[in-house]
Amino acid sequence: MPIPTFTIDGVLPPYVGPDGPGGAAEDMSPYTVSALEVVASFALTDQRRAILRGWLSHRAALRGIGFDRGFQWLDGSFVENKDPQDLDVVTFLYRPAGINDRNELAGLMRANLNLFARHHVRATFHLDFFAADLDGTSETLVNVTRYWLGLFSHRRGDDLWKGMLQVRLEDTSDDMAALAALGPSPILTSAAGGANP
Amino acid sequence: MSTLRKLERDFVHADIAAVSALLEQLGDEDVMARLGLEARLEELQQTIAQLDPAKDGPTASAALFFGGRPVIGARGIESEFAGAAVTKFQDIVAKVLAHETGGLGQRGIVPNKGASTLHITNIVRGSFGFLMEEVRPQQQLMETPLKVAVDEATKLLDAFGEPDEEQFRSAVETIDQRVLGTAREFFDLMRQSGATLRLVAGETDRSFGAEAVARAAERATSTTVEDTDETLQGQLAGVLPDAHQFEFRAGPDRGTIRGKVDRALTTDQLTQFNRDWVNVDADARVHVKRILRNGAVVRESYTLLTLGKRDD
Numbered sequence: 001m002p003i004p005t006f007t008i009d010g011v012l013p014p015y016v017g018p019d020g021p022g023g024a025a026e027d028m029s030p031y032t033v034s035a036l037e038v039v040a041s042f043a044l045t046d047q048r049r050a051i052l053r054g055w056l057s058h059r060a061a062l063r064g065i066g067f068d069r070g071f072q073w074l075d076g077s078f079v080e081n082k083d084p085q086d087l088d089v090v091t092f093l094y095r096p097a098g099i100n101d102r103n104e105l106a107g108l109m110r111a112n113l114n115l116f117a118r119h120h121v122r123a124t125f126h127l128d129f130f131a132a133d134l135d136g137t138s139e140t141l142v143n144v145t146r147y148w149l150g151l152f153s154h155r156r157g158d159d160l161w162k163g164m165l166q167v168r169l170e171d172t173s174d175d176m177a178a179l180a181a182l183g184p185s186p187i188l189t190s191a192a193g194g195a196n197p
Numbered sequence: 198m199s200t201l202r203k204l205e206r207d208f209v210h211a212d213i214a215a216v217s218a219l220l221e222q223l224g225d226e227d228v229m230a231r232l233g234l235e236a237r238l239e240e241l242q243q244t245i246a247q248l249d250p251a252k253d254g255p256t257a258s259a260a261l262f263f264g265g266r267p268v269i270g271a272r273g274i275e276s277e278f279a280g281a282a283v284t285k286f287q288d289i290v291a292k293v294l295a296h297e298t299g300g301l302g303q304r305g306i307v308p309n310k311g312a313s314t315l316h317i318t319n320i321v322r323g324s325f326g327f328l329m330e331e332v333r334p335q336q337q338l339m340e341t342p343l344k345v346a347v348d349e350a351t352k353l354l355d356a357f358g359e360p361d362e363e364q365f366r367s368a369v370e371t372i373d374q375r376v377l378g379t380a381r382e383f384f385d386l387m388r389q390s391g392a393t394l395r396l397v398a399g400e401t402d403r404s405f406g407a408e409a410v411a412r413a414a415e416r417a418t419s420t421t422v423e424d425t426d427e428t429l430q431g432q433l434a435g436v437l438p439d440a441h442q443f444e445f446r447a448g449p450d451r452g453t454i455r456g457k458v459d460r461a462l463t464t465d466q467l468t469q470f471n472r473d474w475v476n477v478d479a480d481a482r483v484h485v486k487r488i489l490r491n492g493a494v495v496r497e498s499y500t501l502l503t504l505g506k507r508d509d
Contacts, residue, residue, distance in 0.1 A: 133229040139222070
């Protein structure tokens with residue numbers, strides 16, 4: 001499913017196709033897309049490219065500590081026809097192999113607060129980040145999913161029904177392709193230019 | 198922007214309630230959800246602190262949301278309906294302002310109408326409506342008379358949708374006939390157009406579904422105001438000079454009546470009333486306002502105009 005075009009209101013549609021919201025699963029939000037498709041559609045400005053680099057970097061870091069299975073919902077002004085400050089990401093994660101109970105999970109997260117604490121993640125990666133545990137309590141998963149879906153499926157202020165995207169976490173090559181499509185960071189480029197005038 | 202800030206506050210309060218409820222449901226196992234939700238709650242609490250009502254502006258502001266037949270979701274609203282509804286709301290505000298400042302006659306031009314002008318400054322959705330605000334070239338420190346009038350007009354319209362009959366009667370006790378007439382036109386427009394309404398101003402936030410619109414329109418139609426000046430024989434029990442209130446024993450038929458004293462009488466004059474007229478046979482000239490529902494008097498209020506020696 002390619003990323004749908006914005007509606008007249010500048011948001012992703014909550015569903016596509018002639019059958020309405022009762023159509024095929026892939027015609028309904030959240031639309032499952034690749035990281036490369038996200039970059040191809042939304043890397044429109046320097047600010048957006050910086051956010052996308054932060055997002056891909058955060059995904060790589062999560063994989064680096066073992067959270068390499070799951071998926072993310074992308075929402076907020078980044079997937080609207082606006083100039084965003086960040087990207088809203090709800091991340092549904094399976095626990096890493098070898099993490100057998102809540103104490104080990106808590107220890108791993110505490111040791112990596114730069115990847116899990118919301119204010120750290122916002123400052124470093126330009127993400128409004130929330131993580132949901134796919135190996136946790138079922139009822140909690142349903143409740144937090146309901147909360148974030150309620151928040152993300154309607155535009156704040158006018159309750160306009162809107163769509164979001166879903167990107168899986170497992171495909172490292174997809175992220176590499178997305179990163180390559182973004183091109184080198186302007187900061188790195190300018191640093192390299194300074195060294196070799 | 199105080200109305201928008203109130204809407205934002207309501208949203209954040211609802212979000213805080215949702216996150217707090219989620220946190221209460223979490224068990225020991227939910228370490229991942231707890232970390233994120235606790236941070237989210239902290240952020241929302243910081244947001245609400247920044248939206249302190251004490252920092253709301255002192256100028257007038259009201260949001261009118263419409264739903265029902267004239268509205269297509271959050272996309273649009275019938276222009277003729279929208280124009281008429283906004284005009285009638287503005288008209289009510291102008292008359293309330295004139296009434297509050299004592300200048301609204303029984304008919305004719307509404308005085309100082311320019312001072313009541315609200316501007317449409319934004320479209321608010323969910324479903325569809327307008328933010329109407331007082332636009333002033335300079336920053337205000339004190340609440341403006343127009344803000345007071347808008348909040349008063351909103352409270353009044355709110356009362357028409359109030360399910361409790363007694364509360365409605367209390368709220369309209371001092372309503373002006375012309376304000377009532379325009380409120381009737383406003384609710385008739387809502388009813389005939391099949392519209393629903395949400396009205397937000399000050400701390401008032403009232404939603405009128407179809408049933409509340411029908412109730413409000415029926416009340417506005419069946420309510421009438423009768424204003425007369427009468428002379429009552431009796432004795433003054435006393436006045437509160439600063440509060441401008443009086444109590445007068447008007448004989449066995451009427452009993453003891455209470456009410457406000459005309460603002461034209463000074464505090465010094467009222468102090469003198471207490472010296473000269475208490476327990477003395479007198480004629481009280483009073484303005485009587487009667488609120489009638491379907492022709493029957495449901496409220497009677499008095500304003501003391503003058504006191505004089507009894508004409509026997």
